[in-house]
Amino acid sequence: MTETRGKVVGVNGNMVSVEVDGNISLNEVGYVVIGDKKLKAEVIRIRGNRAELQVFEMTRGIGVGDPVEFSGELLAVELGPGLLSMIYDGLQNPLPELAEQCGFFLERGVYLPALNRTTKWTFTPKVEVGDTVTAADTLGTVPEGIFDHRIMVPFDMTETYTVKSIVSKGDYTVEDQVVELEDSKGNVSQLTMKFEWPVKRAISNYEERLKTGEQMVTKLRIVDTFIPVSLGGTYCIPGPFGAGKTVMQQITSRNAEVDIVIIAACGERAGEVVETLREFPELTDPRTGRTLMERTVIICNTSSMPVAAREASVYTAVTLAEYYRQMGLHVLVLADSTSRWAQAMREMSGRLEEIPGEEAFPAYLESVIAGFYERSGLVRLKDGTKGSVTIGGSVSPAGGNFEEPVTQATLKVVGAFHGLSRERSDARKYPAIDPLDSWSKYPGSVDKDATEYARSILFRGNEVDQMMKVVGEEGTSLDDYVIYQKGEFMDAVYLQQNAFDPVDAAVSVERQQHIFGVMMQILASEFGFEGKDEARMFFNELRQKFIDYNGSEWDGDDFKKLEQEILDQVESKKSGVDRLAVDILETTKA
């Protein structure tokens, strides 16, 4: 705590106005003292000797005259071994530990250390006395789950230091001193395995930021094939309520081929987080054989938890992600929902009586959203290894209408747009991503020409469908009708995917490429149907087989048998191949 003292002169919702008698800084953490409790708060405006603080707790019971203390520190998180598999609130308060202390309910004013103080970590030194180091250099490592957790020089120690002492290999807690560093002036810093970093400041101790390109596999066919995401990239999932944003993020948090997943449950339902935190410890990560929890951190500031902490929670999440990126790991941040974060900003802006922009969101909404997504990226670290932070945010547009400030601001900065449609979710076509509207700027698992061809069938099929609504089936030519059937077929067997089927739920890139090849043979074939009824029945039957095929074990006997049946059926009615698809068929051949 600093010398500066303040006292409350006003309360309005979760904002208090404070009269201050010394120096304070913007975004500094302060505490409102009521009785024996200290409520954490952040300075969000200073005018003369009066400051506004947003309180990270319920403000009930605060009165004019209550004392306020200031910490002199910005809002920060604790970094060090032991973050993985933790469940934190937006301010990095560990929730299970809190429950042990307080029971069922969140008691305000109780703040526990983020990292366990008694766990011992086996530290292996990587530098010797006399070596010179600087910010983000590795001093040693400790095993954390399957990772070598790098113990690094704190990111703000940017001078050159000489290692004055270092402990030998052994077990230490995060509070034990492990290294002493001396700067050029002879000042010595004693370091433990943990340090703090302000959440609203990006960690930038890397050599260079690289162009993204390598795919982040989600095992969702429609995403990986048609609207892919790259490691270090950004994407958003806007959609009306109930369209499947959360389910998509949950599936991705399980299946994504990344090292670490940080889930920011930001202002949404507590129940949804519970599913994750109860199930992940039971589920094995096929890549490592360990539980999924061991690669996951959950930042949980759900809708009924204090709004100001919600605003902080997405920054907490991305800061932890950047920290692990510094170890050469690929980290995925999933934020659900960024709209709730934006609303938290709106609430505060309203209380500050700032001039409102569209739908009362603050005028700086766009730049704040851009700043958040900009913290993603693929980087090359000083030691040559690569690490990345990928950010996927769901957006909950008011009225399901994408023409609203948060969706629009997000679309300007992300690399891929996975738009969910009410029409598709109503028809139970999951994942309800609109295949025609959605886009991605990243390269995917299947050759672009091939996906473009498939997309064109979908597009034309949709046109025929629209036309049929006007002129009826009888007014539609057989050729057009077949295109329509092909589009519907592709939708049913490739774009839709059953999240609850043990096999279909997660499809490897290898399998995607293989079955895409099989599907291409169908899409590119010309058929000799007698009439529309025959065509419809043909595709119904084919669809049935393909759904069973999708549900069969990869490359197993059933898989092979069904594939043969599918190809035989196609052969039985095939009359030729679309000239435009000949080259493509070469590239996608299974």
Next chain:
Amino acid sequence: MQKVYSKIDAIQGNVITVTASGVRYGDLATVNSSHGTSLAEVIRLNGTNVSMQVFTGGRGISTGDEVRFLGHSMKISFSDNLLGRIFDGSGRPRDNGPTLEENLIEIGGPSVNPARRVIPRNMIRTGIPMIDVFNTLVESQKLPIFSVSGEPYNDLLSRIAMQAEVDMIILAGIGLKYDDYLTFREQLEEGGAMARTIFFVHTASDPIVESLLVPDVSLAVAERFALKGKRVLVLLTDMTNFADSMKEIAITMEQVPSNRGYPGDLYSQLAARYEKAVDFEGAGSITILGATTMPGDDVTHPVPDNTGYITEGQYYLRNGRIEPFGSLSRLKQLVNDKTRKDHRAIMDGMIRLYAAYKESLEKKSMGFRMGEWDNKLLKYGEAFERTMMDLSVNIPLEEALDKGWEILADCFDANETGLKSELLREFWPKKEGQRQESA
């Protein structure tokens, strides 16, 4: 503390301001006017200016009326004596029973630590196929009925309440029509459920601000009973009235509105209430069913829209039926894998086909020739509506699933259903002819 002030500086809408010190945010006061005594709650402190919302409204209050601060925030008496009783929004008896003052508890308490929540696992059976089969209700779920005035949403609420396997019911009436209130009471009395019911009722003729307390009072009481091991069902009707009261206060306080005049924190305010739904491990639970009327039958209106983003699904009640589209129970997948193995497939498959039926229906209405497939769909859609959607049907889930297969087999060939072959082999009803052949 009990300080008394006899000068009101400002009266604006339902908000009054006095000059006072030693007052805390959220504290209660009483305001004595010639019309009686009302409760008021501190909603803003600015130096010595204390603003309060007056629960009976600002009308008729004079600048010389007496304001007495109680030195605490809103509290309600909690005990088994509440059962079978009827109170208003502030906890005063509406029946002829005694005022309860023992064991006061705070309302609007902290939220449950997410780490202490458990995954919901118990289906609540209602006997209504549109709910049990397609949108299963789950203990500790929060779920609103989206509807428009005139629809029988209150009847549906009371029917579910009576049929659901819960220990007690709390009815939170918010701007409830007096007739509806009487009907509720009558139905619960007839069903013999009155003794396990508590009413907190604010009617349409009561001052609008008073309704703001109803959800918090009801849920605080529900929480205590749940902690004592009771499975509590809370009915909130109608939450649109609650939102409108908040809007009124926000406008009086000159807050910048975000959408159609509603305050920017509408989402957080509604969530704070709905998120009280919980299953306490080792104790009881709170399940919340709400009614949300949609002004202009518009689901994108801020109240239903924000509600949809908070609750775990919704039932659309239209023309006296629960609509298959849009209606959703998001927790159904937590329980419908343990009911019967065809449950999920029937649920998804029948709705998909019903969607196709709607398309054919549209084509038909535009005068297009109906193909063979269209005719099958038309037959199916009609059977689906008659058998599954009728709210007066009262059958167990298993029977409803069997009916589902019957309808499918009656209308389609097996491979037209898009269902997995394995299920078709086990559940597809054998046609008469086939049965004879094999016999």
